[in-house]
Amino acid sequence: MRQQKPLRVVVATRLFAPEVGAAAFRLKALVDGLVEQGAEVKVLTTKLPAGGPVFKPSYRLSRWPVLRDPGGYVRGYVQYLSFDVPVFFRLLLTRADVVVSEPPPTTGVAVALSSALRRRPFVYYAADVWSEAMSAMEVPAVVKKVMGTVEGAVLRRATNVLAVSDPVAVQVAKFKVPAKRIRVVGNGVDTAVFGPKGDCAAAANPYFVYTGTMSEWQGAGIFIEALREVRSKFPDAQIRFFGQGTDEDQLKTLAERLAPGAVHFGGVVPPAEAAAWIRGAAGALVSIKPGQGYDFAKPTKIYAAAGCGTPVIFAGQGDGAALVTENALGIAAAYSVTEVAKAMGALLAAPDSDGERRSNWVIKHASLQASGRLAAAEVLRTARVSTNS
Known part of the structure; x- marks a missing residue:
């Protein structure tokens, strides 16, 4: 034959x-x-x-x-x-x-x-x-x-x-x-990279991490605005951005104005390095600006964070928020400075203990x-x- x-x-x-x-x-x-x-x-x-x-x-x-x-x-x-x-x-x-x-x-x-x-x-x-x-x-x-x-x-x-x-x-x-x-x-996500086992970034201060694209429709500036409120109670809290995008310069300007020295931009890093920073974070930040016709999106960074066992803070509405809420992957907050600040403060106040379940969910479903x-x-x-x- x-x-x-x-x-x-x-x-x-x-x-x-x-x-x-x-x-x-x-x-x-x-x-x-x-x-x-x-x-x-x-x-x-x-x-x-x-x-x-x-x-x-x-x-x-x-x-x-x-x-x-x-x-x-x-x-x-x-x-x-x-x-x-x-x-x-x-x-x-x-x-x-x-x-x-x-x-x-x-x-x-x-x-x-x-x-x-x-x-x-x-x-x-x-x-x-x-x-x-x-x-x-x-x-x-x-x-x-x-x-x-x-x-x-x-x-x-x-x-x-x-x-x-x-x-x-x-x-x-x-x-x-x-x-x-x-x-x-x-x-x-690649669960061999974005998993709970691996290097964990060492940082002197507690921090939140944002990885991936920074575009206008994501509106990641909400986290920098919220950080200013968070630091009134947790003065050493920081945010670390890794990635690139059309909104990056604007985010840097906003950070310098609202939280000088507390927001760091690390550029594009290899996946393994990004995973290490995610594992060491108090929470991973994901956002989609509401009402822009993009509420149906489920950003990959949600899966990357959950795969590492790190809780997600999702700022926005629609399918991304539902994904986080329905699968207990973190906190879905309304896209407002007050609500996002509350979510960030909650993760800083109470250390997370649900990482293994979160990682197993990603292995099974994502x-x-x-x-x-x-x-x-x-x-x-x-x-x-x-x-x-």
Whole structure:
């Protein structure tokens, strides 16, 4: 009997391991799942910044030069297009049974057009809905409208859409994507890294930690405002930020004005280092500014904190707040300085003793490895249906 050739999968993403970020972690988990299930994988991504760590996986990894902002990140539409335009031509020259596209939607356009020309299916991995996120940003209305139109066209054109949660699937469906083409694959963290066992950061003062993206729609400034109130009772309390984002400079200015010397910005750090800071924190801070059209999001930083056993303070409403409350992962507070300060004070006053249960919940319900395998199975199913039709 003739042995069937492995299915060829190409993943197009501006961010991939060993760079740090939820998208990079999620895509690596997908690729690991694809390789585990016998696929032949090639990743088309960007050239690492100078001095980046060495990463040599078993699968093919093709990197291309890209424009980065002053902080070294591929962030902003000029930077996105510096990846999207070349990747369109790279895809035309690459053989595949199926292509996977990661946001932003501009990358989706490059994948959709090249897939149409090569007559092959593509899968859009929807970690969020970009046009909804833009509602919280100071962006001209015409840009938001154009982005919504582009995103909708890409989602409808995709053979299948992978959504990281039911709320994201609902948002995708609003673009008139048939329900049968939307698959919820879940989301999570690498529990081998974000677990209770491992190094714990040593700090002289009690602190809260914020990890990951700092964008306008998250409104992390609420924690700095609350810290000023908290320090009236706990004068040595601090906040440590790790990550980057468009709101970072504003947060630094706010910290210098309201709590000089009490808020520290550590930049982007390796996952293991972030986990160490999370384990040593009194609480992990997560926020989504209400009423910006993004209340459906369940930030990955919730799972990272809970996986390390650290209680979460979620400032906001909607699905993120429900996730924290229903699974006893910490405290869901209204997005107000007073309520957030109360939550921070409560964790400082009473040491947490529920870390093991919290970590076990993440292992069972939010393992990135498990969601990566499920996403991989859906990608390969799409490829098989296409090759057999």
